[in-house]
Amino acid sequence: MSPTRRIDPRRIATTLLLLLPLLGGCSSLGYYASLAQGQRALLKAREPIERIVGDEQRDPELRRRLQKVQEARRWAVGHLKLPDNQSYTTYADLGRPYVVWNVFAAPELSLEPLQNCFPLIGCMAYRGYYRQQQAEQRADQLRHQGYDVHVGGVPAYSTLNWFADPVLSTMMRWSDEVLVGMIFHELAHQVVYVRDDTAFNESYAEFVEEQGLQEYLAEKGGTREAWQLFDRRRHEFVDLVLATRSRLVQVFSADLSDSDKRAAKKRQFEQLAQDYQQLRDGPWAGYAGFDGWFAKGEPNNARLLPFALYDEHKPAFAVIFQQAGGDWAKFHGAVRELSKLPSGQRLERLRTLARQQTGMDTP
Known part of the structure; x- marks a missing residue:
């Protein structure tokens, strides 16, 4: 998580x-x-x-x-x-x-x-x-x-x-x-x-964690309001970070000089901080639970890596779970079969599955 x-x-x-x-x-x-x-x-x-x-x-x-x-x-x-x-x-x-x-x-x-x-x-x-x-x-x-x-x-x-x-x-x-x-x-x-x-392993385990916890809490009598609120905010924060990562992928792959890329990188991290502040001071009504992420120092490429590793392929695993009809044994079996593919084919299959859920290409 x-x-x-x-x-x-x-x-x-x-x-x-x-x-x-x-x-x-x-x-x-x-x-x-x-x-x-x-x-x-x-x-x-x-x-x-x-x-x-x-x-x-x-x-x-x-x-x-x-x-x-x-x-x-x-x-x-x-x-x-x-x-x-x-x-x-x-x-x-x-x-x-x-x-x-x-x-x-x-x-x-x-x-x-x-x-x-x-x-x-x-x-x-x-x-x-x-x-x-x-x-x-x-x-x-x-x-x-x-x-x-x-x-x-x-x-x-x-x-x-x-x-x-x-x-x-x-x-x-x-x-x-x-x-x-x-x-x-x-x-x-x-x-x-x-x-x-790593991205395959962590995204798979992260999906099991989130979907499993959702089903566990529902069966045990529902979720606490405080947890639901935190979980929603956590996902919104992750979405902000992943959006920044997607824009940076485009920046780094563009036909620009290194100095221009550095300047664009700086702007993207500044935009992330502004977007977070608007979310915190607006819909979150001042909730500052993720201020610590910014307080740890200036954001950089390495600080975005854990988000990508843990969240990159979750949409694909959600589709596999849907295709399995919510049957966990079938889901794990399908993931095992996917894991046997060569890395390039496995990645392309994950991206195809993700497009089925989002309706758009993933970076």
Whole structure:
């Protein structure tokens, strides 16, 4: 749900020794060792949710929310046809605000993300760190190389069932609805995962999260008015950012000088800030819940990347879901078949499906 999420350290913790001959340079060794150490510490912190819920000496609010997780997870297995395994049956208190920090980077005049490639799991559009300081150091290196850079905290990630992923204390920062949605999202990653295609993986899981949460709340007695209002505003904000991204794609592909592209880029980000202010001060009646996105610094290409990765193909997955008649098993099966296509064919199919929903071409 949130714009920035998830590193996939799949299998790294248990296969580090096998990978050492493949890694070039001390910096790579240090990075993989850090991932292994972070994953081991996370797994060591786990304790069964059932034990916490049954212990009346534990924090009542924590127990209530973990009971909510138990209920939502059972519902997801039966209704959404998500995996029934040991993931999210344990809880880990990490004592920090995020589990990892993801580093995104893009060229100054492009929205193509810098790819980060790993043995066994392929390439992703970000690189994750268990320590914020390490993430900031990597970001500084990339800035010195001329990249636009963004560091975003991540509340949860999936190891694709290589480990029994726990519910994390970092997932408890927001509402019950967000917590439940994250469980759906992370379990979806265990159903379909495509090597080297972050946008496909995240858009699919994001659709499962949003559609699944909508059905879950409807069955459990409807949604809270406050959540409905926040969710609507969140989508409106995302729409603003994606519209800016679409215009920038046109700018960067135009036959212009680099100086003209830089000037146009600056105008587009200024327009985004103005559009947001009008939305905030107008229809939102002063609601400033997304001011923090602008307060983090001047927007740049890298800060747009998470929005594209998580939302780019959602319209296509909505069409697949409609074609499946709302049957989740058929939907997941259709997505699996789509995932088997070569990358170029898969992307073209996604764009065709999106046009069926929107009635217009996607950039």
